Amino acid sequence: MSYDPKFGPNAQTPEQRAYVLRQLQSVNPNLKTKASAYAHELYARYIAGEVSWLRVRELLDLAAGRAPRAY
Numbered sequence: 001m002s003y004d005p006k007f008g009p010n011a012q013t014p015e016q017r018a019y020v021l022r023q024l025q026s027v028n029p030n031l032k033t034k035a036s037a038y039a040h041e042l043y044a045r046y047i048a049g050e051v052s053w054l055r056v057r058e059l060l061d062l063a064a065g066r067a068p069r070a071y
Contacts, residue, residue: 006052017047024053038063 003012011017021043025032035043042056051059061067 004049006054007049011053014047014049017049020053021047036063 003009007017011020031039039060042051042059045051046053046056
């Protein structure tokens, strides 16, 4: 496995990214309870390693008609 800096040191595998997502959802339950079908699709793409979490947030902001946040 090669290191991909867009995921950070603790989210290099799908299992690690799924854990990170669960942790994010435990801190902010709205990420789970108010998530649209599109959000769930992006979460799956994040876990699969197709997009970074930053990109997930950018795409969700755009879909909601908001300017992407500066993280």
